[in-house]
Amino acid sequence: MMVDVFDLVIFGGTGDLSRKKLLPALYAGFVAGRVAADSRIVLTSRSGLKGKVYDWLKGVFDESQPACAVEKDQLETFASMVQVLELGLTEGGDDWAALKAALDCDDDRPLVHFLAIPPGLFTSTCELLGEYGLNCDRARVVLEKPLGNDLASAQAINADVGKTFREDQTFRIDHYLGKEAVQNLLALRFSNILFEELWSGRTIDHIQITIAENQGVQGRAGFYEGTGAMRDMVQNHLLQLLCLVAMEPPARMDADSIRDEKLKVLKSLKPMTSAEIERNVVRGQYLAGAMNGQAVGSYAEDLELEHASHTETFVALKANIQNWRWAGVPFYLRTGKRLPDRFAEIVIQFKSVPHSPHPGWGDRINPNRFIIRLQPEDHLALRMMVKNHGAKAETLKEVEMNLDINGNDGMRLGPYLRLILDAARGDQSLFVHRDEVEHAWRWVDSIIEHWEKSEEPPESYQSGTWGPYEAHDLMTRDGREWFHETSGRKVAR
Ligand code: BG6
Numbered sequence: 001m002m003v004d005v006f007d008l009v010i011f012g013g014t015g016d017l018s019r020k021k022l023l024p025a026l027y028a029g030f031v032a033g034r035v036a037a038d039s040r041i042v043l044t045s046r047s048g049l050k051g052k053v054y055d056w057l058k059g060v061f062d063e064s065q066p067a068c069a070v071e072k073d074q075l076e077t078f079a080s081m082v083q084v085l086e087l088g089l090t091e092g093g094d095d096w097a098a099l100k101a102a103l104d105c106d107d108d109r110p111l112v113h114f115l116a117i118p119p120g121l122f123t124s125t126c127e128l129l130g131e132y133g134l135n136c137d138r139a140r141v142v143l144e145k146p147l148g149n150d151l152a153s154a155q156a157i158n159a160d161v162g163k164t165f166r167e168d169q170t171f172r173i174d175h176y177l178g179k180e181a182v183q184n185l186l187a188l189r190f191s192n193i194l195f196e197e198l199w200s201g202r203t204i205d206h207i208q209i210t211i212a213e214n215q216g217v218q219g220r221a222g223f224y225e226g227t228g229a230m231r232d233m234v235q236n237h238l239l240q241l242l243c244l245v246a247m248e249p250p251a252r253m254d255a256d257s258i259r260d261e262k263l264k265v266l267k268s269l270k271p272m273t274s275a276e277i278e279r280n281v282v283r284g285q286y287l288a289g290a291m292n293g294q295a296v297g298s299y300a301e302d303l304e305l306e307h308a309s310h311t312e313t314f315v316a317l318k319a320n321i322q323n324w325r326w327a328g329v330p331f332y333l334r335t336g337k338r339l340p341d342r343f344a345e346i347v348i349q350f351k352s353v354p355h356s357p358h359p360g361w362g363d364r365i366n367p368n369r370f371i372i373r374l375q376p377e378d379h380l381a382l383r384m385m386v387k388n389h390g391a392k393a394e395t396l397k398e399v400e401m402n403l404d405i406n407g408n409d410g411m412r413l414g415p416y417l418r419l420i421l422d423a424a425r426g427d428q429s430l431f432v433h434r435d436e437v438e439h440a441w442r443w444v445d446s447i448i449e450h451w452e453k454s455e456e457p458p459e460s461y462q463s464g465t466w467g468p469y470e471a472h473d474l475m476t477r478d479g480r481e482w483f484h485e486t487s488g489r490k491v492a493r
Pocket of ligand 1: 145175213232344375
């Protein structure tokens with residue numbers, strides 16, 4: 001097992017992402033022996049910290065439980081690795097001199113700057129990192145999404161960051177790429193002839209990718225109202241998953257080869273005309289409703305908005321990839337807040353058999369489906385028809401063949417730890433190249449521009465339902481159904 005020693009600066013170190021995801025992941029990594037105790041973690045914050053780091057971390061972990069138990073001794077050691085510095089991000093001064101001093105060391109251990117701050121601060125922070133010599137060769141910068149708000153702002157950020165950090169020092173994170181089942185998708189596709197041979201429009205009918213969330217947007221007012229699900233989830237997570245499903249086999253599993261193939265997919269996404277957007281893209285906003293028997297408010301109530309908002313909390317769309325492998329195979333993408341369940345899943349639905357020799361079974365034979373479940377658990381399953389045990393030979397039933405991919409290798413360390421360790425090692429395979437970000441924006445921008453021009457509000461859906469009726473219709477009018485509607489199993493496990 002590799003134990004990593006590094007220096008990590010989290011800008012926005014006492015903020016939401018750091019408290020909910022980064023620190024719990026780092027602590028679990030430390031307990032699992034993946035992060036060495038002489039690593040240094042600096043959290044920068046606008047207002048510093050009153051009180052002891054230990055007490056603050058304890059409070060953080062009480063709320064955002066790491067993947068392991070929090071023991072006093074271990075937390076004491078971990079707290080001794082963490083330092084909180086008050087730091088402004090728009091101009092230099094004594095605070096920046098203190099940061100530089102905190103990071104001085106005479107070895108060449110990796111130095112990772114994790115920018116868990118709004119993208120509007122990326123430029124000034126990178127400039128200051130350059131000014132204080134913190135962009136040296138051992139340094140890397142990790143940029144948390146959203147990378148801009150549209151193509152133009154993403155290009156500006158990429159250009160500005162590029163003045164201080166080389167592309168091989170720049171790590172644009174999409175935490176979905178760090179999820180275990182995503183790694184497995186690549187392993188499975190490119191290490192088994194069985195799947196690869198079937199992986200095209202010759203045998204695949206369509207693909208569904210869903211990221212469903214049951215939470216609303218409480219507590220993220222400032223961020224969400226100007227963003228919406230298209231920018232928050234489709235531009236990055238959903239399109240990245242689509243790329244991994246659709247990409248050609250890379251020549252090698254290295255960063256350049258993988259990213260080149262993903263980029264080709266993004267370049268092949270068919271741009272939609274206004275009429276196609278109207279027909280193939282559904283957006284929705286949640287109304288009040290009930291979740292687990294509890295009354296919950298609408299989007300506008302959650303954000304305490306005094307005006308009507310057109311921000312979408314739900315998107316379902318049909319995308320087409322214009323290349324030889326995928327011509328004619330629709331990719332249905334869907335994401336939403338306040339849906340009945342939380343899960344992320346890719347469903348590869350194969351074509352129906354051309355003819356059934358079982359009398360009367362022609363239209364009752366379910367097509368094969370390969371299901372890649374990314375959360376809440378990692379899970380791969382193949383749905384197939386078999387003979388109904390004990391019944392007459394011509395009676396069939398559908399079974400799910402589950403592939404055990406979890407093994408016994410202990411605690412799940414989670415995507416953020418994996419990606420921070422990759423950044424420390426300089427491995428960019430699971431990070432997004434600037435060209436990918438820009439092409440994804442180009443495709444998404446045209447849809448958002450159409451919405452802005454049309455001035456139509458999003459469809460509404462009740463909290464605790466599967467989104468607007470139009471999302472259901474998007475499938476049924478093509479003679480298809482969302483998998484959760486037909487799978488016959490409860491979605492959450
Ligand atoms: C983030 C989005 O990138 O991903 C959030 O900004 C969303 O709105 C989150 O809730 C979902 O991530 P996960 O890993 O919990 O599915």
